[in-house]
Each structure stands twice: as structure tokens, then as C-alpha cells.
Amino acid sequence: MSKKEALLKAAENKVRLGGYSNFSFRELASEVGIKSASVHYHFPTKADLGAELAHQYTNSFLAALGEPNELKASGKNPINVYTQLFRSALVTDRKMCLCGLLGAESDSLPDKVRLEVKRFFNENLAWLAAAHLVNGDLNPTQSAIQTVSLLEGAMMISKTLDDNSYFELATQLT
Amino acid sequence: MSKKEALLKAAENKVRLGGYSNFSFRELASEVGIKSASVHYHFPTKADLGAELAHQYTNSFLAALGEPNELKASGKNPINVYTQLFRSALVTDRKMCLCGLLGAESDSLPDKVRLEVKRFFNENLAWLAAAHLVNGDLNPTQSAIQTVSLLEGAMMISKTLDDNSYFELATQLT
DNA sequence: TATAAATTACCTATCGGTAGGTAGGTAGTG
DNA sequence: CACTACCTACCTACCGATAGGTAATTTATA
16 A cells, blocks of 8 residues: 555544544654655645545445446345445444535535535435436435435434444334 | 623534534634633633533523424424424524534544533434324334434535535425 | 655644733622 | 622733644655
8 A cells, every 4th residue: 555545544534533624644644654744745735635535435435336227237225235335334434424524514624625525425316316216216316315314314323322223223114 | 692602602603614623712712802811711621612512502402492292282293393493503504513513523522522412412312202202103213313313414415515405305205 | 867755854823721910899707 | 897808701921732834855766
């Protein structure tokens, strides 16, 4: 893993625990074993780092999902696949969704970071609308926003109350 | 309004836009017309201020809700009342729920602040469970977590995408 | 030998917090 | 009433730490 990748990984961990202001160049640098000034070689400003972080997070997230119609074709319910990705972020990583946290503090973010966070949700809503459509949902747009809202909210409350059973209860069908 | 009240009000605005680290004693002080050192007279530490802020926010929120059975008795659907309180926080204040934002960054909060945020959600879940119960819901505990998750999530996404129609769509029944 | 990557050595600004002081008011006591 | 003691609500001045960022230089690599 290159230093640049290591910096992004370290930043992701920090941001997912405490938001955009929860990481500093000094901390990241010492974690990956370089000096803080050297971080500026890879990312001119903090906003550049934050924007690239959100961008790559979005890409990885979408890549991990696959395509709704292909999932359906292989016998899977795409909405369950989506839910499972959120669940593993919460249970395995024990952290918030990066863009969920950044989205909440949207108003105080640098423009280029906020733009990437918006892209995350626009792409997610499009994916979910397609997924609900292949499920035969009569109102896929509305279901999409309800699905992502429920998951982001349930994640946040489970983290706050430090108990993943809230997430399980929120995502249970009956 | 006393200086102390003014400080809390100023802090609430900042935190609801960008989280716990989005306010400083110096900013609050200059907004209310005192010196930053004087803020320590009212709140010994930043954590004390944050905790009192979350405590009062929770109390005001619960007070604004009233009692589920009394609402029902006066012909109102308590869940609609609850949803409306979230809606006005988003539409009128144009800001996130204080404890929604703080909850997302729970892991990086001082203990006494995190504790108050947990209280917010525990009290809200209790209120919602009672509300769903008087509505004849067969699974009031599950409905409670689903309701608050959906609302917090919808709020966050509407703020991120800067479009309140997402909140409306998410909270629409059909 | 060119380029990429990281270094040293700074800068300015701001952070939360502390020390010590003061003007003005209140409460208790002889 | 006069005096003492204390309190409230601020102030100025400063602390060490940390923030993001910059310029010039060195080291490593292809």
C-alpha cells in the first residue's frame, strides 16, 4: 500500500468516527510514518484530501454493490444486498457511513467535499430506485429514499446507543 | 435573554450546522458580546457546555411533543405530531437535529456529552413506543426505532442534497 | 540524470484553558 | 447604620498545544 493510500485509509477511519474535523495532517502523517509537511505533496489542501476520500469511498461502495438487475438475475434481492453492505459497515468496521457523517455536517464542509458527498447520495438513490424497480415496486423513487433514510438513521442510532440490535430491529421486515 | 442563554443559543446554531467541533469559545463570546475567558465562568469546560446544550435540547424537544395519550385523546395522531416537529427543525430552522449530528460523531465526543445524546434517543424511543402503542400498533418497539431512524436519515439526506422534498417523500405514507 | 517523494525548518492563526484582578451588588452581623 | 464578607459577571494577559500551510532542500528511485 502506497503512502497516499495509507493516508486515505487513516483519514477514513478518523472521519467515520468523528467527522471532517476529526483528522489532522499531523496525525495522519505520524500514523503512516512520514512528516506532516509531506502530506501536502499528495494532497495540496485538507479539502483536496477530504474530496478524494469521499470520491473513492463512493466508488468502492458502488463497486461492492454490483448491478441491481444482475443481482436479481442471480437470485438475490438487491435491497438485501444493499442492507447487508450497511450492516457490515456498522458491525465489522464498527463505524458510521463516511458520507452519512459528512452529510450531517454538510453545511460546514468545503465546497469540493460537499459536492462529493452529494454525489454519494445521488448515486445511491439512483441505484436503489433501480433495485426497487426490478423488485416490482410501484413507487421505486419513494422506496429508494425511504430505504437509504432508514439505514443511515438506524446506523446512527445504533452507534449512539452502542448497540447493533437497534439496526437489526429497524431493518427487520415484520 | 441572559448571556448564558445567548451562549447556548449561539452554540446550538453552530453545532447543528457542523457538529461539536464547529464552535469555539472565542466565536460564541464575540457573538454575545463578551470575552472568551468569561465563557468559562458559565461553563467550566467545552464539554460542560456541550452536555448542557444537549440536555436542554432534549428537554425542549420532549416538552414540545406533549404526551402521546393526551394527543390521541384530543384527536391527533402522535406520530404525525412527532414527524411535524422534525419537519419544522429542517424547514424552519434549516438545520440538522442537534442530537442526530452529535450521535453520528458519538465516538469522538467527551463522555458527558455522549451521555446526554444517548438520553435524547432513549427518551425519544420510549415516547415513540408509547405513541405507536396508543395507535394500536402490534410491534410498538420496532415501529419506534423505524420511525426515528427514517426521520433522522431523511433529515440528513435532505440537508446534504439541499432539497426538503426528499424529507417529504420519505415521510409520505403511500 | 531526471523525477518523485520526503525532509527540515519554519509561519501565522487559532484552540481550550488558566491566573489574577475588578466593579458592582447582596447578605449577614454588631 | 456601618462594616465585613462574599458573590456575580465580567476583564486583560497569557499559557502550551495544535491547526493548516509554505519554501527550500535532500534523498531515493527508475
